[in-house]
Amino acid sequence: MNNRTFIKLGIGVIGLLIGFSSCQDVVEVDTPSEDPRLVVDALIRVDTSQQFTNFVVKVSQTNSFFEPVPPAGLQQISFTNLENGEGDVLVELEEGSGIYQNPEPFLTENLINGEIILQIDFEDSFYVAYAEFQPTVPFDEVEQGPGGLFDEDDFEVVVTFTDNGDRDDWYLFDFDLTEFLASRDQFYQGQQFSFSYFYDAEIEPGAEVEISIMGVDERFHDYMNKVIEQSAQNFGFFETPSLTVRGNLINATDIDNDGIFDNTANTNNFALGYFAIVQEFKETLVIE
Numbered sequence: 001m002n003n004r005t006f007i008k009l010g011i012g013v014i015g016l017l018i019g020f021s022s023c024q025d026v027v028e029v030d031t032p033s034e035d036p037r038l039v040v041d042a043l044i045r046v047d048t049s050q051q052f053t054n055f056v057v058k059v060s061q062t063n064s065f066f067e068p069v070p071p072a073g074l075q076q077i078s079f080t081n082l083e084n085g086e087g088d089v090l091v092e093l094e095e096g097s098g099i100y101q102n103p104e105p106f107l108t109e110n111l112i113n114g115e116i117i118l119q120i121d122f123e124d125s126f127y128v129a130y131a132e133f134q135p136t137v138p139f140d141e142v143e144q145g146p147g148g149l150f151d152e153d154d155f156e157v158v159v160t161f162t163d164n165g166d167r168d169d170w171y172l173f174d175f176d177l178t179e180f181l182a183s184r185d186q187f188y189q190g191q192q193f194s195f196s197y198f199y200d201a202e203i204e205p206g207a208e209v210e211i212s213i214m215g216v217d218e219r220f221h222d223y224m225n226k227v228i229e230q231s232a233q234n235f236g237f238f239e240t241p242s243l244t245v246r247g248n249l250i251n252a253t254d255i256d257n258d259g260i261f262d263n264t265a266n267t268n269n270f271a272l273g274y275f276a277i278v279q280e281f282k283e284t285l286v287i288e
Contacts, residue, residue: 037271038120040120043275051107052107057077076120084110112279124253129249129275133277137213144156163190165190169215173213179199180228182221208285208286214278246270246272247272
C-alpha cells in the first residue's frame with residue numbers, strides 16, 4: 001500500500017517600511033540575554049557497511065543576539081562503550097574550530113553494539129549523555145518530482161522506503177540545506193511508504209542535494225520535532241537562534257550517586273543539543 005503525503009515547510013516574512021519626512025524616532029529594542037550555554041551537536045551517523053566510523057562532535061556556545069556564535073574550548077571530551085570499555089578521547093581538528101574527532105580510526109562494531117556514554121568537561125562542569133545505536137531501512141527510491149504544489153518553481157523530491165514491520169520505527173530525514181523532517185511508522189507499519197517534500201530554498205538546475213534517512217529513538221524524534229517547530233518560528237533575523245529545547249545532555253557536576261542522583265532540581269543548568277548514534281542511508285540527487 002502506497003501513501004503519499006505532501007509536505008511544505010516554509011516561513012513567510014513581511015517587511016513594513018514607513019518613512020517620515022519630518023523626523024525619525026530611534027527605537028531601542030531589549031533583546032533576550034542570559035549566560036552563555038554549551039551547545040553540542042553529537043549526531044553520529046553510521047554507515048554499517050564501513051569498517052570504521054568517525055566520531056565527530058561540534059561544540060559551541062550560545063551568545064547574545066547580533067553576535068556570532070563562538071566555538072567552545074573544552075577541557076576534555078571522550079566517549080566510551082560501557083559494555084567493552086572501547087572508546088577514545090577526541091581531539092580538536094583545528095584550534096578554535098570547536099570540532100572534535102577521534103584521533104585514530106574507530107571500529108564501527110564498537111559503536112553499534114552496547115550503550116555509549118559521551119563525557120564533556122567544560123569550564124569545570126561535567127556533562128554526560130547516553131546513546132544506543134538506532135537502525136533504519138534504506139531508500140527504495142529517491143527522485144525529483146514535478147513540483148508546483150504552491151508555485152510552479154517549487155522543487156519537489158519524492159522518497160520511497162519500506163518500513164520494517166518487526167519493530168516500531170522513528171525516522172529523521174535530512175534533505176540537505178538544513179532542512180529536516182521527523183516521522184514515525186504509526187500509520188505505515190511494515191508497508192512501503194512514499195511522500196513528497198517541497199523545498200523552501202531556491203535550487204538551481206545542476207545542483208546536487210544529499211538526502212538521508214536515519215533511524216532514531218522516540219525521544220530524539222520528539223526532540224527534533226520541537227527543534228524544527230521552533231526553527232520555523234524564528235524568522236531567521238538573528239545569527240543566534242532562540243532555541244531552548246532540552247536534549248539529553250545532563251550536567252552531572254554535582255551528582256555523586258550518594259546523596260545526589262540526578263540534576264532535576266537544577267533546571268537551568270544544562271547543555272543544548274543532543275547525542276545520538278544512528279544508522280544512515282543517503283542518496284545524492286542532481287537537480288534537473
